[in-house]
Amino acid sequence: MLASPLKTLLTAATLAAAAWGHAEQPAVGTSPWGPEDEIGRLNLMTPASRAELLSRVTGGEVYDLSVDLFIGMPSWQAAGDPHYRMWMTHTPHGTVVDDPLGLGETMNEHVSYTGAAFSMYTHTGTHIDTLAHFGLDGRIWNGFSAAEHLGDRGWQIAGAEALPPIVARGVMIDLPAFLGVDMLPEGHRVTRAELRGALERQGVAMKQGDVVLIRTGRMQVYEDAAAYMHNPPGLGLDAARFLVETGGAMVVGADNLSFEAFPSEVEGNYVPVHTYLLAEQGTPILELVYLEGLSEAGIYEFAFIGGGLRLRGADAAPMRPIALPLAPADER
Template sequence: MKNILPRLALTSLLVAGSVHAAEKPDVGISPWGPNDQIGRLNMITPESQASILSRIAGGKSYDLSVDYFIGMPSWQAAGDPHYRIWMTHTPHGNVIDDPLHLGEEMNEHVSYTGAAISMYTHMGTHIDALPHFGLNGKIWNGFEASEHLGDRGWSVAGAEKIPPLIARGVLIDVAASKGVDMLPDGYRISQQDLIDALEKQHVSLQEGDIVLIRTGRMKHYNDAEAYMNNPPGLGIEAARFLVEVSGAMVVGADNLSFEAFPSEVENNYVPLHTYLLAQHGVPIMELVYLEDLSKDQTYEFAFIGGSLKLRGADAAPIRPIALPLNKS
């Protein structure tokens, strides 16, 4: 594991001139070989998992996921569907319809409830798979949409390829670092904001971390309009700091879309998504619930999460937990 704070002098070299680069970037080619479909998740090894699991303190756990409900915040700008839940079976309906032909007496004795849901893959606490955004018709590792994307999703790098996530997790509480409950609308988190927060927390990043950024936006989660109205997010230099300096494996935040808008890059409306997913193979988590970690000032933990194995999908819901570590 590599400690990043002694390497901060490299940052200015890495980010200089990155925002308005003249050349249009292309997708990254994996150092793990031509068949790689999970990018930096290759950093998860039996040894790395054993190392972090051996440090769990026990006694407390944190649920980092949000509720799903009708009216929840969701991305609507491109016309994607809202979350919907409807009853397929109710106790009184079964008495009337008797769908299993059990008779009135049985249906009145044994109550039966069933439901169905419909939702966009990028709703609630979720993880973006690498095909979510690409460049020039290709995704991470040079896989081309023309060859690998059919009517039933991607034949490569879909959400079903995401392994169980067991790694060191780090909370960077930018809102608390600035002494506010929530960052202002549209605030663009900088590299220096991340450095300042880490120093105040007395935490260093390590290669292979799952790094979660708190903006405080989750305080608006029950008010979809307020939550979605120009949320704060990361700037491109902050993303480069996490990836190229710290070696983050996965990044995430408590907002939706992770990055701040409008774009800093003239020819790309979502530069952080293409930079992370397509160029560096770094999955993104969004709508991560970080309020309890912040309240308890728990900045370092074992992160354990499993996402739904949605074959060919560009994202999937995830139910992550954080387990505090023994002091080393």
Template sequence: MKLTKIALLMAALSGQNVTAQQAQVADSPWGEDDELGQLNQMTAQKRIRLMATADWSRVFDLSVEYFIGMPSWQAAGDPTYQIWMTHTPKGSVVDNVLGQGEKINQHVSYTGSAVSMYTHSGTHIDALNHFGLNGEIYNHFSADKYLGDKGWTRTGAETIPPVIARGVMIDIAASKKVSMLPDDYRITANDIKQALEYQQVELMPGDVVLIRTGRMQVYENAQQYMQHAPGLGLDAARYLAEQAKAMIVGADNLSFEAFPSELEGNYVPLHTYFLAQHGIPIMELVNLESLAKAQVYEFAFIGSSLKLRGADAAPMRPIAVPLHSTGDK
């Protein structure tokens, strides 16, 4: 029998442990029809103030390249990234698929291509329907009612608005004087606080918080990039969600969280914690190397994902524009 929310609260106050099986998805404070979660923190006023302080003389690209053999999640049998040519200049002459004839096809060099991939490939954002608890996703939308053969009818990737918000890169590796965190390193709340102090930066409610482990330096080597990646731990997640009030949390690795799980009965506790229990979208494979090299920690984060209807994630091409000054943007 599931515990009620009151019982869960009382258990927490009395010091009792709440098991993974007792955890439940959260109600949205923005109402029973809300599909955006913490993305509701964006306002026109915040965007106007932010863009007024951006230094457009430098723009940093935070995305990775897509290529055959790139790092990708395959543990559950998901497809790798593939690209193939559908039309080539020589092939157009031979096939004459448009009926233009040899002379015109030799003059007009036609190239076309197609791609296929898992939606969680490359730099991407996880929609709130990516992980849930007990058959429900954030704000109690049930899979039985809202998931059809053509995807989710709630909180799909198409609902994610363009993101324009203050971004903060937390360089955990640099704060520890290493180029890359060790294999399987589990980032703690203290690690985050120490890095922020090292960078002399404060987090503010509604930030896009991006964690650098340094793993992106081996992105071209898929096996090395994927195996034993460092990632966030549970107390770091709680700090970012409950104290820092982050709007989005991202990292430069694909696993995002450290493994093995710290919570018995849940193999991806940070994914369910951020997405289902707090309505905080997750970003993965964010390329933070150029920001780290330039020591840019505060910036205007601008990113928009593909509007893939009903999908649980979508590729994203984010950019970072440094800010002229610190403070409440």
């Protein structure tokens, strides 16, 4: 049975969803940082913001916010994208038999050689969505068009190589802790009221330029791909608006895949949260972020440090972010 606060908030979410169906037709956003901008709200990072943040790092435990990649892991399959695969290209015994470098049996038996290769969809594991990932009516953030800027080798603008390393204040919003559940129920659509309530419980306020990460508790079943991927909870559109327009988030993310709740609450758009964040607001999205360690330690504010692989022209990039605890601002 759902906790009473969750029942109340679910009712509010249903009413809000009906209202969004009548919203005016959305369009891609025009960047306030100029016509060439391809990184959106990541422009909120400055040398001063990084310096101030790093001055508060305590030097304590480092929290790894990434997940393991392994054969059989959870991944997005609804659109037919490839599973994660890894295979051995060289093994000690195989090298003795094949002698690929022409070194001879004696050398190959003395010096063992192991090598591997892997392949995967760019949105596999902990990753960051670029602003090219979703668009509206043939255009992405800042009006760049697929017709003009997308070739056979990827996007010529707003690809993963354009995203700078992220060094910013991180805020984790622990929804299961607020709602008194182990993890959010299947299909649960996160609301603005839930985010507000969790922030108040944690005693943390969002600030402009934050990396805001939502814990749903889904990572507790990450090792079971079928359970992890089955009807996951996710954000509603009003909750996403709260993070950006009220909270000032620079980047948003969560421990689920694929961030928003399904089915869509907006007629005519099957991913309204993605298009709102990426195409309209220029806000990158992080998915499959591991937040269990931060939750167990009760750490809600931290230095977020991470950079995606510079995959030229790609719509997403794998990332291994970390979280470093911070001293309170008045204790520096």
